[in-house]
Amino acid sequence: xxxxxxxxxxxxxxxxxxxxxxxxxxxxxxxxxxxxxxxxxxxxxxxxxxxxxxxxxxxxxxxxxxxxxxxxxxxxxxxxxxxxxxxxxxxxxxxxxxxxxxxxxxxxxxxxxxxxxxxxxxx
Amino acid sequence: xxxxxxxxxxxxxxxxxxxxxxxxxxxxxxxxxxxxxxxxxxxxxxxxxxxxxxxxxxxxxxxxxxxxxxxxxxxxxxxxxxxxxxxxxxxxxxxxxxxxxxxxxxxxxxxxxx
Numbered sequence: 001x002x003x004x005x006x007x008x009x010x011x012x013x014x015x016x017x018x019x020x021x022x023x024x025x026x027x028x029x030x031x032x033x034x035x036x037x038x039x040x041x042x043x044x045x046x047x048x049x050x051x052x053x054x055x056x057x058x059x060x061x062x063x064x065x066x067x068x069x070x071x072x073x074x075x076x077x078x079x080x081x082x083x084x085x086x087x088x089x090x091x092x093x094x095x096x097x098x099x100x101x102x103x104x105x106x107x108x109x110x111x112x113x114x115x116x117x118x119x120x121x122x123x
Numbered sequence: 124x125x126x127x128x129x130x131x132x133x134x135x136x137x138x139x140x141x142x143x144x145x146x147x148x149x150x151x152x153x154x155x156x157x158x159x160x161x162x163x164x165x166x167x168x169x170x171x172x173x174x175x176x177x178x179x180x181x182x183x184x185x186x187x188x189x190x191x192x193x194x195x196x197x198x199x200x201x202x203x204x205x206x207x208x209x210x211x212x213x214x215x216x217x218x219x220x221x222x223x224x225x226x227x228x229x230x231x232x233x234x235x236x237x
Contacts, residue, residue, distance in 0.1 A: 047226040113172035
């Protein structure tokens, strides 16, 4: 059974930093691209970043480019999101999501999502 | 960026009746090389993460009841629930994965019982 468990969300001041983690199990982690998707209160889902299974290829949303860094440790089956220079508008539930197709890291839907971790940016 | 627009924003349907949710993309999400539309539909219940219902616009995810059907091609797509059940109350989102970055989602459609 595929399981994704996010952690690391908390209250942080504007300008601060935070690292989120997503522990994965139930599948061959290194074979699949993983994404972070966030949802601000009452808002639509917003994709944040994607990382290929090998860790060699990434994309970011313009809203986080230069501030957030996605990474993974395939030996620990864990995905990370380092978040720097946080802003109030980064307040959201952050979900990690698994890509469906091991042969196409980009053009693939998300088939499993974690329960999410709440990040609140406020003074 | 491809903009995804859903209609309506909210919908109230009687139990056992049909519910129809529409999704329009600002450009075609049909790949001519494989004739697939790169659209997914998700269901999100309060306090829960999104759950995949449909991918490739019309392929039902394993375990999803057959009352959920996805259709459409090009820029216009529909999610139909043939006979609404109480457990179907949720917000439904469409998403394109044709052109990234970024993946983009619709604004969501809130489905309630009438």
